[in-house]
Amino acid sequence: MTNRASAELSAMDELTPRQHQILKLMQQGKVNKEIARELDISLGTVKQHLVAIFRKLNVQNRTMAVARLAEFKDQSGFDQVFSGETLMAMRPCIVLSLKIDNGQSRAARKRFHxxxxxxxxxxxxxxxSREEGEGDLIFGLKRSSAQDMRLAxxxxxxxxRVMNSYVGQAPSLLPGEPVLSGAIVxxxxxxxxxxxxxxxxxxxxSHVLTWGHRLRDSAPNGYLVIDQPVQDVMKAFDLTMPNGVPDQLAFSDISTLNDWDVRTDKPLVGRESEFSEVEKLLAGDFNIxxxxxxNGIGKSRLCREAARKAISQKYFLSYVRVLPTGYLDSANNGYYDQWQDVVQALPDNTPVLVVIDEAHxxxxxxxxxxxxxxxxxPKHHKVIVSGxxxxxxxFDPSIELLVRKVHLQRLSQSDLDTFFSSADVSPELAERCRGIPLFARELALNEPGTISFALLVTVASRIDKFRVDWKLLYCVASHKESVSLIRLSExxxxxxxxxxxxxxxxVALGVLSLDGTRTSxxxxxxxxxxxxLFKPNQHSDVVSRAS
Incomplete structure (x- = not known):
């Protein structure tokens, strides 16, 4: 939990039992007189408690107090009205299903689990945990993330690596013989x-788990089976399969998936001014x-082009992807728990470009x-931070002049035409993608009116990250036109x-728009x-390729 979240939860804890009661009644829409009557206290006492509530929660009015309650209700456990509510929905998930070789000892199976x-x-x-020697990890069940595929x-x-090391000297195996098989679906x-x-x-x-088990059981020992929907998602999130068997990957080759240099990159489009800043960085005009x-605007694509330019100018490249678990240097095949370890691995006395991608x-x-x-x-280092x-x-005031910032805008219609090497991008596609390259690419790859699994993950991860009320969004989405706030309340x-x-x-997070008292x-x-995601069977015009 962040320091900010901890502080605000602490503020909730500072409320007295009576103030908790009053805040709960405010959430129910009660005015001061109704609160006084229900709690059998004077109107003046209610007002005094309101002043204390506003001060402790650092808000200025009733609406802000209710909003603060809504934002932290599932963390603080304070308001059971919301914590008990659930919705039946579909969530986009990645399933990693693994199995250890049947000949392994009970101790090895225990280590595996x-x-x-x-x-x-x-x-x-x-x-x-399935039968002994089998297990599934489901990514995206708790929170969706565009990083789930890479993490899997x-x-x-x-x-x-752990299991091969653990059983490396076991008499039941030849030296170096793999011990795992698996699948990603x-x-x-x-x-x-x-x-x-x-x-x-x-x-x-879900049938996805059953399908994952079937593919896992068909995998040769030492191999990971990767089905086509997964490969589609991998391409969307810049992971590419090496040449070889189309749907199988040796465990020993998994690290190649995270190579920063994506072979399928299209030419950089609509980023001339931003790339000129990259060139100035490498020329020494500034350092950071x-x-x-x-999401999906092309930050990583710009970083990869910068990396290629740096290599052509004899820079040593460290391309670091920030993961929830640590740091992956995909240029040098290194994984680090701490940032200091990344820095210590960099060479001395040579020009270095450090790209930190997914810094958010x-x-x-x-x-x-x-x-x-x-x-x-360090003197010879240049840094690109993308997020x-x-x-x-x-930043220290002494280096502020050595820092530049670029904000990637959405692509124009002409840029979209160039992006697709065509002058006839349909108005429907342009309207739906709204100039976001990832959206444009995924929409172009699918039949009109369908949604790819990668887009489901991208949208769900954004909503999860900002903790927007899914029930609110579903109610708004169920209306063809805008809906009034009064109707939503009902x-x-x-x-x-x-x-x-x-x-x-x-609205502030860019998910909804508000026109007077109507939202869409x-x-x-x-x-x-x-x-x-809430009514997949009732919308034949919206279909996931991975469902």
Missing amino acids: TCLSEMAFDCNAFFI TLVADYVS AGLINISQNRFGGWSGDTVG LIVEGE HLADEGCADLTAYMNHL RQSQVYA LMCDDFAYIKAAVNRA FRHPLVKDVVHY
Whole structure:
């Protein structure tokens, strides 16, 4: 939990039992006189408590107090009205299914299960222990993330290395003989979901698990079977299969998936001014370039082009992807738990370009470590930090002139035409993708009116990250046109103050738009995704290839 979240939860804890009662009645829409009558206290006492509540929660009015309650209710456990609510929905998930060789000892099987359990904890995945020597990790069940596919491959690689090392001297195996087989599959899992995202812990059901077991059992020892929907997702998130068997990958070759140099990259389009900043960085005009932009806008694509340019100019490249579990240097095949370990692996007395991609995954400690490194940057180092908007680093005043920032904008219609090497991009595609390269690419690869699994993951991860009320979004998505806040209050059985605060939050995050007292989705594709995840069987025009 971040320091900010901890502080705000502490503020909730500072409320007295009476103030908790008053805040709960405010959430139900009660005015001061009604609160006084229900609690059998004077109107003046109610007002005094309100002043104390506003001060402790650092808010200015009733609406903000209710919004603060809504934002932290599932963390603090304070309001059981919401914590008990669940929604039946589909969640896009990645399933890693592994099996250890039948000839292994009970001790080896125990080590296998312990390893999977540890990885589940580190990667926020859900571990299902099957028969002895079998196990599944489900990524995306608790929180969706565009990193889930990469994490699944890294976990498969790690477990394979651990188990090969553990049983390396076992008499039942030849030296170096692999001990694992497995599969990675992608699909939709039907779950009971909390209003603010993530599995409630009650219900899980999907044919995806069965399919994963079938592929795992068909895999040769030492190989990971990767089905076609997974390969589609891998391409969308910059992981590419090496040449060889189309649907199988040796565990020993998994590390090749995370090579930064994606062979299928299209030419860089619509980023001339941003790339000119990269060239100035490498020429020595400044030392640090911050790249910002929304999901799918092409931040990593710009970073890869910068990396190629740096290599052509004889720079040593360190291309670091920030993961929830650590740092992956995909240029040098290194994984590190701490940022200091990344820095120590860099060479001395040679020009170095360090690319830090997906920097928005940095925890507070990692952000502080990166900031300290940039504030005391070695003489020959240049840095590109890429992440979602907005990144804030506490730079020393002495280096502020050596830092530049670029914000990637959405592609224009002419850029989209160039992106697809065509002058006839349909108005429908342009409207649905709204200039976002990832959306444009995925929509172009699919039949009109369908949604790829990669888009489901991208949209769901954004909503989960910002803790937008999924029930609110579903109610809005169920209307063809905009819907009034009063109607939402009736449908959701929530008071108007909460609805208004929740909608305003979604508007501020760019998910919804608000016209007076009516709201609708800002992006039609986001609406389609939300609609589909809650009622997939009622929308034949929206189909996931991985479902």
